[in-house]
Amino acid sequence: MALRTYGACVLCQRASIVRMMCTGMSAVAHPQSQVDFLKGEVHRKHPGVTNLKTLHLPVELQTAARSIILSAQVNRMTGRIQALTNFLWSRKRAVDDFTLRQKAVSLEKQLWEKAMESSGDVDVQVLQDRIRKKVLSELRRNTYHWTPLKYDEESGVVYMAARLAGGFAAVRRAINEIKKRDPSFAPQSLLDFGSGLGTVVWASHSCWGDTLKEMVCVDSSGPMNILAERLLKGDDEAAEPHIKQVYFRQFLPVSPKVQFDVVVAAFTLSELANAKEREEAVFTLWRKTSSYLVLVENGTKEGHQILMEARDTLLKKQEKTVHDTRPASVFAPCPHELMCPKLATESTTPCNFHQRYQPLPLPGHNDLQTEKFSYLILTRTESPQAETAGVDWARLIGPVQRRKRHIHCRMCCPDGQLQHLVVTARKHSRDVYRCARNSDWGDQLPIIQKVDDDVQTDSE
Template identity: 85%
Template structure:
């Protein structure tokens, strides 16, 4: 019996030695796993992690919002807030005139061909009038009717109840990408186009409150500017604003030479009536950008496609007059400058991300909610070489699925392809495997292995 026990112990020791040797061989087989892409951080805090825990509004902002909502005493506030949220989520771009004309011509041609087959002795003028009426009727029935959002004080309070916390969460998560990946960035000036309730100013102040000296909020709605100012003062006209040097304007600064370190437009492009105005707005904002331009929209097909329009505008088109020759480069979320691969896959799916947050404590609001959004950050400065030296960083575009000894990751890669990668400690290295297990939707992942049998494109799947 003792000999059997001794033999078992010897076998266990041998197995342990073999396991250690295998680990050493694995590390030798993946010399890049020993590179300092961790930068001294533990795996769960590796440099690619930009996700935030459940966000909560700053205490001063939440207290002010509750005070304003309570004093406004809006009837059926909860129901109206839910309806507005659904309306904004389902909102689409206005149909372009050119598209509408094409659709009308095609429809008229079909109706004429059908009428000519069965018309008999019908008067041609009467037939033409009938076809025209049918075309107009069909266009009215099938065309999305876009109308601008108009805010008075009461509707602004409804918007506050519906979107203040979610909008803040999306912006705060987007700019956290800059905060995490460019720690030396210390902006002194901010321009927020379509500022609404001032969520961009609050989110930026939470990141760079020590350095920001000038915050310009531009919104064409006077009532929204008044509400934003009340929020800054804690709903007390005689109080000092919680954030100093915030200036409200209804129009953008005229001079093209005036630039801001950080320029943002959150949920604003969707409020512009056509592609031409969106393009002009994007060029104007880029002219005023000294370092970073941040664009945020709803995480829908419409929101994503508007951001891709803006991306193409700044990467592929040239302004007539160039005031700052430094070119635009994509900082986030795209790991490449190629066409978004999500636009080439059928059915088309938006590239979006999510952030957990605590809503305003109002009736009908749950303890925790999820904001789904799309964003785009462009910069005039090239990404630091040290950040990606020796490692390609891909973006996780779906939740990570952790399984026993392997992790399923769906990635947008630096080569412009969507990939499904099964990460294991044996094939990708222990460091990459542990980083993958600690990552989540929206984070970046250091991909060392090239595409092989363990990687499938989404189209192949």
């Protein structure tokens, strides 16, 4: 019996020595595993995870919205919700005068060249008039006719039914990036430009409700401001607002010295008439920002390009008068400040993200839905994640495909390149592999040493 016990102890010691040797070899083979990018978290909650589970509207907001919608008794509500949803999703930017002139000149040149190829004498004046009419006709037929959106009380209710839950989901997911990566940030003031139904206030309150002391909502639409106040009061004029210190304005504060900890513009830049107005609005919002500027748009080509336009404005252009000299830097989702690689590809696909949410409990809206959105967060301070972790992070820009013993990850990397990486525990360390398996579209991954047979460009 004693001999057996002694033998078992020897085997245990040998096994322990082998494990120690393997661990040491693994650390040498995978120096990335020595970097404490986990910061004490388990793999499924690693620092790069910013996705949220299925989002639900706050109970008070859902109850108030349902009460307003049902009491409004809007005719053909279901059809109007679908029509408005489709219209907003397909909405494009207004074509500016410069682009329109370029199109006209190009089309006129093509028509002249085609006319000159045909034989025979022609009256130049008649031909010129004919070509001009043809150019005008083609421009009218092929140019997107942008018109500003105006909401009255009834159309505002339709908008509420169509976009309240989805808009809340997109904004809540975007600001969760700040909450997760900068947990010490405790904003006291917020500005919402183009506030509409006040969705940003509700999303921000659910994130930083304990610290926010002043929230200013700016929207030029009087009916929208009234609906937003009704939502805050639970559709009861005599009641106290559920969220205090919310102030509604139709114009931005004039003084350039007035700043807010967080400034948000959700689905707003796309409603401005031209590129010049968008640029002026972005500069104005940046002047009002003391810490973070959050921009959210539809996850379409148009939405993505509007955000990249805003990004270039703040990173590459300079205002005539600067009141806060701290420069802008990209906080999310881009892991770099180079040209967006998505815009460099021939078949331009938008950089967008998904968030699942529970829609308002209305007829035909009971199933879970997914909001597809694009966002951009700029900051006046350096990323706290990079400072503490000592490691670069890449952004997952597509679904993570989990396979047996390997994972396909499509990422935008800090070098400004898109990569398709096949992650394995053997080549990229067990920690990185498990983090990748627990990540999803929109999360971040610690940057991994390139391996020839694992890395592919998107063109491949």
